[in-house]
Amino acid sequence: MQQTNEQLYNFGLLDEDAKREIRRSLLKAVAIPGHQIPFASRDLPIARGWGTGGLQITLAIITPEDCLKVIDQGDDAGVNAVNLRRLITQTTGVATTVDSCAASLIQTRHRIPEEPLRADQILVLQVPMVDPLRWVEPNLERATVMHGEADYGRMWVYMYESVVRAGDLRIASQYPVMVNGRYMMDTTPIPRWDVPRLDMAETLFLFGAGREKRIYAVPPHTPVVPLQFEDYPFRTEYQAGQRCVRCGAEQTFLTSHFVPDGAGAGQWVTSCSDSSFCDKRLASAEVQP
Amino acid sequence: MIAAPPTTQAYFNSRTFRILLDSLARPGTLGRLPPPPQGYDLPLLPAMQLPNHYAVAALLSLLDQGTSMAHAAGGLWLSAEHPLTRWFTLRSNAQVETPAYADYVLLHDPASAACLGDLKRGSLTFPEQSCTAFLCVAQLDEHGATWRLAGPGIAGSRTVGIPGLPANVLSVIMATRSDFPLGVDIFCIDVTGACLGLPRTTRIEEVCS
Ligand SMILES: [Zn+2]
Numbered sequence: 001m002q003q004t005n006e007q008l009y010n011f012g013l014l015d016e017d018a019k020r021e022i023r024r025s026l027l028k029a030v031a032i033p034g035h036q037i038p039f040a041s042r043d044l045p046i047a048r049g050w051g052t053g054g055l056q057i058t059l060a061i062i063t064p065e066d067c068l069k070v071i072d073q074g075d076d077a078g079v080n081a082v083n084l085r086r087l088i089t090q091t092t093g094v095a096t097t098v099d100s101c102a103a104s105l106i107q108t109r110h111r112i113p114e115e116p117l118r119a120d121q122i123l124v125l126q127v128p129m130v131d132p133l134r135w136v137e138p139n140l141e142r143a144t145v146m147h148g149e150a151d152y153g154r155m156w157v158y159m160y161e162s163v164v165r166a167g168d169l170r171i172a173s174q175y176p177v178m179v180n181g182r183y184m185m186d187t188t189p190i191p192r193w194d195v196p197r198l199d200m201a202e203t204l205f206l207f208g209a210g211r212e213k214r215i216y217a218v219p220p221h222t223p224v225v226p227l228q229f230e231d232y233p234f235r236t237e238y239q240a241g242q243r244c245v246r247c248g249a250e251q252t253f254l255t256s257h258f259v260p261d262g263a264g265a266g267q268w269v270t271s272c273s274d275s276s277f278c279d280k281r282l283a284s285a286e287v288q289p
Numbered sequence: 290m291i292a293a294p295p296t297t298q299a300y301f302n303s304r305t306f307r308i309l310l311d312s313l314a315r316p317g318t319l320g321r322l323p324p325p326p327q328g329y330d331l332p333l334l335p336a337m338q339l340p341n342h343y344a345v346a347a348l349l350s351l352l353d354q355g356t357s358m359a360h361a362a363g364g365l366w367l368s369a370e371h372p373l374t375r376w377f378t379l380r381s382n383a384q385v386e387t388p389a390y391a392d393y394v395l396l397h398d399p400a401s402a403a404c405l406g407d408l409k410r411g412s413l414t415f416p417e418q419s420c421t422a423f424l425c426v427a428q429l430d431e432h433g434a435t436w437r438l439a440g441p442g443i444a445g446s447r448t449v450g451i452p453g454l455p456a457n458v459l460s461v462i463m464a465t466r467s468d469f470p471l472g473v474d475i476f477c478i479d480v481t482g483a484c485l486g487l488p489r490t491t492r493i494e495e496v497c498s
Contacts, residue, residue: 011299011300012303031490
């Protein structure tokens with residue numbers, strides 16, 4: 001019979017004990033901004049490394065009243081975003097949106113939406129690599145002790161050597177920050193563009209790493225300062241004259257796409273990485289005369 | 290797959306958690322805890338000893354066999370044989386623990402805030418292995434000015450009114466958080482279900498009147 005194949009899942013898929021454990025860890029994470037809290041990461045019907053840390057946070061905190069947005073690289077239609085959104089809606093029945101302003105809960109990999117987030121919204125980030133100290137101390141237990149003692153001297157030296165070698169603080173998508181002047185936190189995988197937006201924000205940011213089994217948080221109105229040096233200040237990816245080919249925005253984080261011309265050649269163009277923001281601007285431009 | 294609607298208890302726990310999370314993330318902005326679901330048949334106790342049922346339900350929403358708890362009234366820790374202790378353990382499977390090792394404590398009245406000094410504050414390596422306290426108070430007033438709060442979650446500073454606290458409460462609380470990242474996180478909950486989160490990062494001063 002058809003119906004018997006349809007299993008009835010617990011709301012939010014996780015059992016209540018798993019949710020409680022994640023909730024308890026989240027409260028500690030908020031109370032100790034930037035400190036990594038271990039948690040018993042569960043296996044979910046999605047491969048680890050594909051956002052199970054963020055997913056477990058979302059499933060542990062979501063309520064039927066929430067309106068959910070899921071993005072991957074700023075894009076609501078990304079494969080990872082579609083898969084995660086489907087899993088969450090199938091197990092909770094919550095409403096979804098692509099509009100950042102309409103969402104109460106946003107799960108994301110890589111981007112913070114361009115539109116300023118509010119106090120009544122929560123951003124959940126999927127984290128692939130947790131510890132900024134892995135570059136100088138691959139042993140996680142020893143790195144944990146270093147965090148406890150705020151023993152960051154080796155990391156500062158490593159950063160300085162990196163920037164001198166690279167010319168500026170362009171360490172691709174891996175950028176350490178100091179949270180509330182105490183804990184060093186990795187901002188992977190968000191671009192440098194979004195790093196300043198963690199600082200003194202209105203919104204609560206929750207970070208989950210499924211494979212490394214860590215949860216951490218940046219509360220609202222909390223100082224988040226990139227590691228930088230007087231002779232090598234922090235810089236975002238912004239380039240003078242940059243512009244989105246679709247909506248014309250000049251102050252957004254852009255991604256490049258190759259547009260083939262049909263004759264075996266083509267050109268690279270840049271457009272907003274936040275696809276829903278870009279669509280909104282296009283739509284409102286079309287309405288206006 | 291079909292999503293089952295959450296059970297009454299699961300739904301209550303999820304809504305309660307969001308209030309606790311938001312209160313802790315925004316100290317001084319009062320959360321409104323939902324009324325406990327039906328079936329919270331608290332044990333028969335003398336009227337003077339009836340606990341704040343919002344605080345009881347909020348604490349219970351976080352407890353299970355992976356946690357331990359203790360509770361105090363009138364400034365004294367209550368025994369494992371106390372009817373309310375048994376009530377908690379029966380419903381949550383949490384372990385009853387000596388206060389110095391308890392993960393969660395319920396302080397039934399402002400007088401028991403003196404007990405905050407007994408609680409574990411974690412270690413440098415594991416500051417999260419600290420106690421979280423639920424402190425029952427008579428009234429919280431977002432527009433009042435007993436304390437001035439500052440720190441993460443607060444734009445600048447903000448005040449909150451907590452009338453009727455014993456004089457030494459603030460010094461006891463601040464002594465538990467003199468050595469960040471160690472500390473005890475506190476939820477103050479009043480008889481109407483208003484909830485004030487005081488994470489260990491919150492600096493508190495008496496407002497001079
Ligand atoms: Zn655009």
